[in-house]
Amino acid sequence: MMIWGVAAAAILIGTVLQRVSGTGVGLVCAPILALLLGSAQGVLVTNATTTVSGFLIMLAVRRDVDWARAGIICLAAVPGAMAGAVVVRALSPSWLQVVLGAIVLLGVLTTVALPRLPEVHGRGPMALAGAVGGLFNTTAGVAAPAMVIYSRLSRWDHRSFAATLQPIFMTMGALSVITKTVLGAAPTTPPSWFPLVVVATVLLGARLGGWLVTRVPTDRPRALALVLAGTGGAVTLARGLLTL
Numbered sequence: 001m002m003i004w005g006v007a008a009a010a011i012l013i014g015t016v017l018q019r020v021s022g023t024g025v026g027l028v029c030a031p032i033l034a035l036l037l038g039s040a041q042g043v044l045v046t047n048a049t050t051t052v053s054g055f056l057i058m059l060a061v062r063r064d065v066d067w068a069r070a071g072i073i074c075l076a077a078v079p080g081a082m083a084g085a086v087v088v089r090a091l092s093p094s095w096l097q098v099v100l101g102a103i104v105l106l107g108v109l110t111t112v113a114l115p116r117l118p119e120v121h122g123r124g125p126m127a128l129a130g131a132v133g134g135l136f137n138t139t140a141g142v143a144a145p146a147m148v149i150y151s152r153l154s155r156w157d158h159r160s161f162a163a164t165l166q167p168i169f170m171t172m173g174a175l176s177v178i179t180k181t182v183l184g185a186a187p188t189t190p191p192s193w194f195p196l197v198v199v200a201t202v203l204l205g206a207r208l209g210g211w212l213v214t215r216v217p218t219d220r221p222r223a224l225a226l227v228l229a230g231t232g233g234a235v236t237l238a239r240g241l242l243t244l
Contacts, residue, residue: 003036004191004194006032007036008197008198010033011025011049011198012205014026014027014205015049015201015202015204015205015209016208016212019060019206019210022163023148023162025046025049025050025054025169026046026143027104027107029050029141030042031100033045033046034097035235035239038093039096039097041190042141043096043140043141043176044180045190045198047173047174047176047180048173048195048198049173049198050173051174051177053169053205054165054167054168054169054173055167056202056206057206057209058163061162062163064164065160065164065166066160067164067167070164070171072123074130074167074168076127076129077130077131077133077134077137077168078134079131080131080135080137081138081172081179083134083138084176085176085183086185087099087139088180095244098240098241100141100237101234101236101238103136103142103145104142104236105233105237107233108230119153119155120154125150125153125154126154128150132146133147133168134175134176137169137173138172138176138180143169
């Protein structure tokens with residue numbers, strides 16, 4: 001019960017941060033839940049949580065969503081999610097921790113230190129970002145690195161980008177759960193009552209985040225999310241390497 005309670009707290013923090021800054025659930029929850037529940041189950045719970053949080057937050061920011069971009073990215077995420085499910089089924093728990101930790105740290109470094117990149121446009125880079133995001137989301141529960149790099153390359157307006165991430169995260173989360181279940185890569189499911197806890201926690205986090213979004217500068221929640229994600233990613237990576 002204590003482990004699942006801490007998991008719910010991580011989901012609450014991640015949802016609040018995602019409502020305020022656009023990202024947070026995957027970066028915060030994936031490494032923490034992997035440490036608490038094991039890599040495969042932690043990522044699966046993260047995928048389910050991003051499905052719920054993406055949907056609920058999308059309702060609040062739907063007017064700023066770029067639906068055309070979201071559609072292309074989500075379609076491109078399908079093959080990436082399928083490839084990710086195969087990877088999850090093939091890798092041992094230790095290697096999954098290594099992959100998860102490395103992707104989370106990549107996301108943190110990308111967000112913090114990414115230099116100004118050349119400007120690109122067109123559906124090709126957009127589709128590539130969706131495919132890589134689907135792969136990362138299914139294997140590690142974190143699609144943010146691919147999305148952040150694409151947003152920098154395309155010079156995507158942050159307000160529209162943060163809003164459009166919500167249906168993207170929702171779709172990628174659902175794809176990850178479905179593909180892993182169909183391909184037999186899903187671990188044992190959490191307790192039957194925990195999905196209700198996830199929904200209630202996400203609702204609370206979305207409400208708290210909606211209250212904070214006009215009261216707290218965006219850079220502060222983003223910095224907290226990066227600190228939590230970086231710490232969790234580093235610990236997960238070290239734990240995986242030590243157990244190989």
